[in-house]
Amino acid sequence: MRPETEDAVAAQIAAAKGPLRIEGGGTRPIGRPVDGDVLSLAGLSGITLYEPGALTLVAKAGTPLAEVEAALDAERQMLAFEPSDMRRLLGTEGVPTIGGVVACNVSGPRRVSAVGACRDSLLGVRFVDGAGTVLKNGGRVMKNVTGYDLTKMMCGAYGTLGALTEVSLKVLPRPDAAVTVTIAGLDAGRAVAAMSAALTTPFEVTGAFYGPFGDGGTLHLRVEGMEGSVAYRAGALVKELAAYGAATVESDGTATLWADIRDMAYLAESACVTRTALRPSQAAAFIAAVDEGAEATHYLDWGGGLIWSGLDVGAGDAVSVMHGAAARLGGHTTVVKAPEDLRRSVPSFQPQNPTVTALSEGLRAKFDPRGILNPGVMT
Amino acid sequence: MEMPRPDPAILARKARVVARLQEVLPDDAVIHDVAETKAYECDGLAAYRCPPMVAVLPRDTEEVSAVLRICHEEGVPVVPRGSGTSLAGGALPTADSVILGVARMADVLEVDYDDRLIRVQTGRTNLSVTGAVEADGFFYAPDPSSQLACAIAGNIAMNSGGAHCLKYGVTTNNLLGVKLVLMDGTVTELGGGHMDAAGLDLLSLICGSEGQLGVVTEATLRILPKPEGARPVLMGYDSSEVAGQVVSDIIKAGILPVAIEFMDRPCIEACEAFAKAGYPMCEALLIVEVEGSDAEIDAQLGLIKQIAAKHNPVELREAADAEEAGRIWLGRKSAFGAMGQINDYMCLDGTIPVSELPLVLRRIGEMSKEYGLGVANVFHAGDGNMHPLILFDANKPGDLELCEAFGADILKLCVEVGGCLTGEHGVGIEKRDLMNVQFAPEDMAAQMAVKDVFDPQWLLNPAKVFPLETSAPHRRVAAE
Numbered sequence: 001m002r003p004e005t006e007d008a009v010a011a012q013i014a015a016a017k018g019p020l021r022i023e024g025g026g027t028r029p030i031g032r033p034v035d036g037d038v039l040s041l042a043g044l045s046g047i048t049l050y051e052p053g054a055l056t057l058v059a060k061a062g063t064p065l066a067e068v069e070a071a072l073d074a075e076r077q078m079l080a081f082e083p084s085d086m087r088r089l090l091g092t093e094g095v096p097t098i099g100g101v102v103a104c105n106v107s108g109p110r111r112v113s114a115v116g117a118c119r120d121s122l123l124g125v126r127f128v129d130g131a132g133t134v135l136k137n138g139g140r141v142m143k144n145v146t147g148y149d150l151t152k153m154m155c156g157a158y159g160t161l162g163a164l165t166e167v168s169l170k171v172l173p174r175p176d177a178a179v180t181v182t183i184a185g186l187d188a189g190r191a192v193a194a195m196s197a198a199l200t201t202p203f204e205v206t207g208a209f210y211g212p213f214g215d216g217g218t219l220h221l222r223v224e225g226m227e228g229s230v231a232y233r234a235g236a237l238v239k240e241l242a243a244y245g246a247a248t249v250e251s252d253g254t255a256t257l258w259a260d261i262r263d264m265a266y267l268a269e270s271a272c273v274t275r276t277a278l279r280p281s282q283a284a285a286f287i288a289a290v291d292e293g294a295e296a297t298h299y300l301d302w303g304g305g306l307i308w309s310g311l312d313v314g315a316g317d318a319v320s321v322m323h324g325a326a327a328r329l330g331g332h333t334t335v336v337k338a339p340e341d342l343r344r345s346v347p348s349f350q351p352q353n354p355t356v357t358a359l360s361e362g363l364r365a366k367f368d369p370r371g372i373l374n375p376g377v378m379t
Numbered sequence: 380m381e382m383p384r385p386d387p388a389i390l391a392r393k394a395r396v397v398a399r400l401q402e403v404l405p406d407d408a409v410i411h412d413v414a415e416t417k418a419y420e421c422d423g424l425a426a427y428r429c430p431p432m433v434a435v436l437p438r439d440t441e442e443v444s445a446v447l448r449i450c451h452e453e454g455v456p457v458v459p460r461g462s463g464t465s466l467a468g469g470a471l472p473t474a475d476s477v478i479l480g481v482a483r484m485a486d487v488l489e490v491d492y493d494d495r496l497i498r499v500q501t502g503r504t505n506l507s508v509t510g511a512v513e514a515d516g517f518f519y520a521p522d523p524s525s526q527l528a529c530a531i532a533g534n535i536a537m538n539s540g541g542a543h544c545l546k547y548g549v550t551t552n553n554l555l556g557v558k559l560v561l562m563d564g565t566v567t568e569l570g571g572g573h574m575d576a577a578g579l580d581l582l583s584l585i586c587g588s589e590g591q592l593g594v595v596t597e598a599t600l601r602i603l604p605k606p607e608g609a610r611p612v613l614m615g616y617d618s619s620e621v622a623g624q625v626v627s628d629i630i631k632a633g634i635l636p637v638a639i640e641f642m643d644r645p646c647i648e649a650c651e652a653f654a655k656a657g658y659p660m661c662e663a664l665l666i667v668e669v670e671g672s673d674a675e676i677d678a679q680l681g682l683i684k685q686i687a688a689k690h691n692p693v694e695l696r697e698a699a700d701a702e703e704a705g706r707i708w709l710g711r712k713s714a715f716g717a718m719g720q721i722n723d724y725m726c727l728d729g730t731i732p733v734s735e736l737p738l739v740l741r742r743i744g745e746m747s748k749e750y751g752l753g754v755a756n757v758f759h760a761g762d763g764n765m766h767p768l769i770l771f772d773a774n775k776p777g778d779l780e781l782c783e784a785f786g787a788d789i790l791k792l793c794v795e796v797g798g799c800l801t802g803e804h805g806v807g808i809e810k811r812d813l814m815n816v817q818f819a820p821e822d823m824a825a826q827m828a829v830k831d832v833f834d835p836q837w838l839l840n841p842a843k844v845f846p847l848e849t850s851a852p853h854r855r856v857a858a859e
Contacts, residue, residue, distance in 0.1 A: 031444030031587050053627030054763070076633050105575060114603060115518070117575055119583065120552045135825050136818075140729040142762035143549060143802035144812075145538045145587050146817055146845065147827040154552065164478035196493040200517075201609045203673055213388040229675040279494045279572035284611040305494075332577035355567040360579045362832035367825070378578055 004043040005164040006126065012039060013163065013372075014132025022159035022374050024062060024100025027085070027092045030035040031158060031348045031377035033340055041099050044165055047071055049140065055171050056123065056140050061099025061164040068098050071172055080115040080172040082108030084262045088143050089273065090337050099164040103158030108221065109207035112199065112302040118156040121170045127154060130368030140168045153363075157376040161367040179234045179251045180258075185216040189284035192304035194219055194244040199303050201240055201297035205232040207302035209261050219244075222258055230307060266299055268299060270310030272338045274322055278331030280304030280338035289325035294318035316346045321351055349378045380427055380468070383842050383854070385475035388453055388468070393432055396453050396477070400435055403445035412435040418436070419478045422527075424468040424809055431458065431472035436483045439500075440558055440566055440596040445595065448564030450476065450477055457839050459590035461533025462504065464525040466726055468806025469537060470591050473842060479594060481532045488509045488597060491520060493836070496555055498599045501532035503519035505539075508600060509647035517602040520547035523803065524715060528839065535595050538587030538801035545761035546637045546670075547603070549803065551586040556599035559592075562834045572599060584829060589805050593812045603640045606670035606727075609637065611707045614687045615694040619643060622663035623736035625759045628669065628686045630733075634679055639761035640666040640711050640822070643740070643781035644704075645766070646755035647710075653675050653717030656710030665760065666711055715768070722770040725782050729793030730802035733763045742792055743767055750785040755790045759821060763795065764802035783834055791816050806844045814846055827853050 001020075003009045013020065019036030025042070047057040052075040059068055065083060083106040085096055093162040100106075102125070107117035115121075124138030137150035154161060186194060191210040198205050198221050205323055207222030223234045224268050238247045260266065267273045278286055283304035290296050290309065297319065299308040311318050317337070322333040331352035335343065350359070364371070391397075399413045410416055411433045420428040427788050432455075437443045450457050460470040460480045472478050472563065484500035490512060493494050497519070499508055505526040508519040522541035523529055529539070535557065540549040547553070554572030569669065570582040580755045585592055616622040619641075626639055642650065651658050653857075658664055665687075669679040678695055710717075723836035731739050740756065749755045755771040767789055771782035789802045794817045800810045814823060823845055830853070837854045844850075 027621075051732065051734055054630045056732070075395070075631070105580070107575065111574060114547050116548060116552050119575075119580060120548060129825070133821050133825075135822055137822065137825070139799050141732060141764075141798050143540050143544060143730045143759070143764040144799040145540075145803055145805050146799045147806065147814065147823070148803050149551065149583055149587045149827055150825060150829070152580055153829075155753050156580050161425075161579075173630070173635055173819060176633070193493070196495075200492055202604045226675070226678055227450060228678060229671065232672060232674060271569070277573040277577075279491075279496075281491070282572075283492050302574055330571050331573045334577075352568060352578055355561070355565055356569065356578070358583065359581060359832060360426065363579060363829065366828040366832060368837050374601075 001037060002040045002043045006044065006128065009044070009163055010132045010134050010163055012126045013128050013130065016372050019224055019372050019375050020162045022248060024097035024103065025095040027090070027094045027096045028104055029090065029167065030104065031093065031343065032379050034377055035376050037156060037214045039163060041163060041165065042068055042095070042097060046195055048166065050075055050323055055213065056167065056168065057171050058140055058168040059098050060065060060166050061097060063098045065096040065098055065101060075172070076174050077171045077175040079121065079169065079313060081118045081121050082110045082117060082262055084108055084264070086263065088268050089264045098167055102155050102167045103159050103164055104159065108164045109209060109258055112208055112305065113173070113206045114323040119152045122151055122155050122167065123170055124168035125151050125154050125164055126166040129162045130370055135162065138168065142170055142241070158366055158377050160378055175229045176253045177227045178222060178224040179219040179230055179249050179252065180225065180254045181234050181237050181247050181249050183219045183241065183247045184214050185245055186219055187216060187301065188287055188298070191217055191219045191246065192299065194241055194279050194282050198237055201237065203237050206268055207258055207261070210300040210367050211266060212297060221258065222254065261301060264299070264308050267297070267310040269280065269290070270337070272311040272315040272342065273336045274309045274319065274333050274335050276307040276322060276326050277305060277335040278307065278326065278329055282329040282331065286325050286329055291321055293321045316342055319346045326350060347379050382429065382473055382808070385825065391473040392453060396455055397433055399449045399514030400446060403449065404435055404437060404442055408436045410480060410739040415557055419472060419480070422463040422465040422468060424466055424471065424807065427468055427808065428469055431476045431478040431847035432474060433651045434478040435631055436480050438483045440560060443596050444558045444566050445481060447560055447562055451563045451836070451838065452522055453715040454836070455824035456724055456840070456841055457579060458840050459532065459536065460853065461502070461536065461593050462528050465530045465537065465805065465846060466800070467805045467809040469805050471808055473748055479487055481530060481596070484596060488541055490494045492517065495602055496572055496599050501535065501595050501598050502530050505529050505531060506634060508596060511735065513603050516729040518603050519600055519602055519604050520553050521760065531598050532595055535586050535598060536588065536590045537803070537805035540764065542638045542640060542759060544759065545639065546635055551583060554582065554586055554598060555600045555601055557582060557585055557737050558597035560594045560596055562593070562839050570599065589807065589844050591830055594838065597683050599713045605670045608676060609668055609670045610676045610680065610698050611666050611668040611700040611704050612683060612697045613658040613694065614665045614692045614842060615709050616663045616690065616692055617661060619663040619740045621690050622665055623733070625665060625690050626733060629683055632682060633685060634682055636667045636761065637670050638668045641758050641761070642711065645753060646714055647755045648716050649755060654710045654713045657705050657709050661693045666707055668732040677755055713750070714716060716760055718755055718768050721771040722766040725786055727767045727769070727786050727789055728764060728802050728804040729790045729800055730762070730764045731793050731796050731798035732761055733760065735796040739765070739792060739796060743789055746785060746788055750781060752782055752785055763798065769799065787813055808843055811844060812846050823849055
């Protein structure tokens with residue numbers, strides 16, 4: 001099914017006799033596979049409102065991400081949360097949509113700065129719940145505390161509470177310039193310390209990443225803004241981080257490097273990829289715990305607060321180890337990429353405590369009483 | 380503003396409820412004497428008052444859990460209270476309710492600069508969160524005007540904002556985790572020190588739920604390194620249209636100021652008389668603040684001044700030093716106090732799309748004449764969050780009602796142009812009956828379904844947020 005209006009989405013959900021696989025562009029098959037009819041939102045397309053002077057953009061859920069980004073680019077603005085294109089990592093085809101980005105709360109390297117995640121830029125949603133009712137929440141203004149915030153609840157709900165039909169986003173000016181500060185030869189623990197040092201300066205680092213490149217490992221920090229300001233702040237960072245090693249400052253290649261980081265292109269060859277969110281200071285402990293029982297390659301984004309891990313096939317046990325370690329260290333692990341049989345046999349999402357599980361199931365029962373919207377995808 | 384009638388059966392059980400609460404709390408933490416409960420009869424919306432049956436002041440999560448378990452078993456409504464600064468009546472009790480105040484829970488539990496967070500008990504005031512980390516060069520970003528007094532608990536309940544949201548966001552964008560006690564006493568944690576949710580984002584539901592889903596006893600908050608410096612520039616214009624255009628042009632030029640504040644003539648006059656900040660007398664005054672190193676500030680202010688100058692300002696003044704910067708902010712920060720010196724006033728906080736500013740200001744002016752009540756406008760122009768202050772005389776019979784009707788018309792206008800009823804104060808009882816202006820019945824039903832999940836008996840702050848007739852079926856089912 002590929003409805004082209006919100007009313008048609010509502011009618012098709014209301015008439016559905018069984019489970020529906022809610023999809024945007026189908027480029028992010030994350031979670032337990034859903035056996036059901038595809039309900040694609042890709043037919044709901046187009047930017048419905050864009051006011052650069054008010055920093056707001058409203059688009060139908062199936063609008064291609066590229067179309068949104070092109071419109072913003074023409075006004076020197078951007079989606080500040082830097083959503084990834086997962087096709088490289090997951091080996092998928094199709095067209096990423098803005099609704100899919102919101103449904104999965106896709107947030108790139110800039111998450112670590114004051115900008116926040118996709119959910120922090122999301123101002124409002126329209127969606128159709130599991131009974132076929134059209135609902136709205138939030139709006140198009142930046143400050144809105146009228147009623148409960150169902151908008152952010154829908155962000156990262158993977159279509160399980162409703163099919164998004166329209167999203168309203170805060171956008172930001174695109175920085176004029178960007179440079180990358182690089183320090184090589186650091187292990188993960190030392191790199192996290194360096195990233196924390198950088199992120200606790202006033203120099204507004206908008207990306208803090210570490211990967212197993214070169215001898216030991218390499219740290220990249222991104223600084224963005226007005227031309228002169230970027231040069232000044234990068235220089236100040238180099239001084240601040242002198243104790244961690246000699247740093248280079250490059251503007252060439254910055255855009256490509258951070259796009260690769262955003263899309264996690266480095267793990268494209270891995271059969272199984274996970275994301276783990278933790279306090280940065282726990283990153284090294286997590287890596288140590290995983291490495292004891294599994295062969296994994298780790299990349300650290302968000303200053304160490306996000307750990308991407310690549311594993312070999314047959315990694316079911318390793319996922320359990322990660323869920324255990326993440327829970328112990330106060331975070332969580334999500335399987336982003338895995339063969340279908342593994343996604344059916346191992347939970348992709350971190351199992352949660354009984355209270356949170358009961359509340360989540362209670363919400364799903366209210367918003368999707370028949371249990372037909374992407375059932376089980378977040379388990 | 381109507382409140383549900385107290386349940387006589389609950390009032391009849393007062394002695395037993397008090398005795399049970401005294402079993403789990405120290406003696407001085409259970410306030411039940413009629414003279415003493417009067418201290419909790421209202422919050423910042425002082426026109427409405429009603430002493431609670433009992434007020435309790437627990438010291439930690441365990442005590443909060445014990446209180447809620449007892450009230451749950453006894454079927455007694457609970458009204459959570461931070462510092463009682465709500466302008467929307469969020470902490471207004473009913474006569475059969477227990478006020479749960481978090482004022483004795485004000486400890487800092489953890490500060491971690493490497494992970495850039497602080498964990499506090501939620502009775503701690505907003506300003507003293509920054510106070511705990513300031514000496515080390517950090518701050519907590521949301522800065523509501525009441526930050527000296529307001530508690531983090533209330534900030535979370537109302538998803539409070541402040542003047543600096545354009546760059547740093549509001550409470551929900553700076554809240555990483557909570558310890559939450561459900562109405563039946565169950566304690567759970569949502570979020571933590573990490574940066575996204577493991578499953579459904581329940582944390583985002585809690586923030587802004589006006590104390591209706593659970594009681595937050597501890598909060599993990601994001602702290603940020605203080606900028607190297609900040610400097611405001613002040614500009615005055617002959618018309619609000621032009622000032623609105625300046626705001627839009629600044630943003631379109633790619634500059635993201637940390638704050639853009641707007642004041643109209645009545646507000647400027649009141650502030651001048653009160654604070655003598657040296658403001659120019661004009662129709663529209665803007666304060667625009669940027670952050671960074673000295674050179675960065677110079678560069679940004681250079682661009683801003685270029686844009687400002689194109690629109691023929693009657694005044695364009697950059698702060699030369701900290702003292703001048705302080706003077707520029709002084710008037711704005713004392714705006715509410717200044718207005719309070721002159722008059723009783725009601726402060727609204729509807730938000731509008733920035734592009735609708737001239738139209739909305741013109742309509743407010745027209746309505747002011749129709750109602751015969753003065754109005755002063757001061758607001759966060761960058762994000763469209765208006766704060767019209769309607770002036771009235773509380774001693775004049777009928778004036779409050781007239782003022783409320785005027786306020787309702789302004790808020791309806793905000794919704795009509797694509798905005799919302801409340802940007803940062805919350806709905807409480809004040810805007811409860813206007814909810815159906817913004818939401819269709821099914822939109823409200825979806826929100827109430829969330830409360831059904833968290834608090835099936837509708838005992839937590841039940842008479843708020845939704846129009847009473849709308850929430851009645853839920854409350855009645857719960858009572859049965």
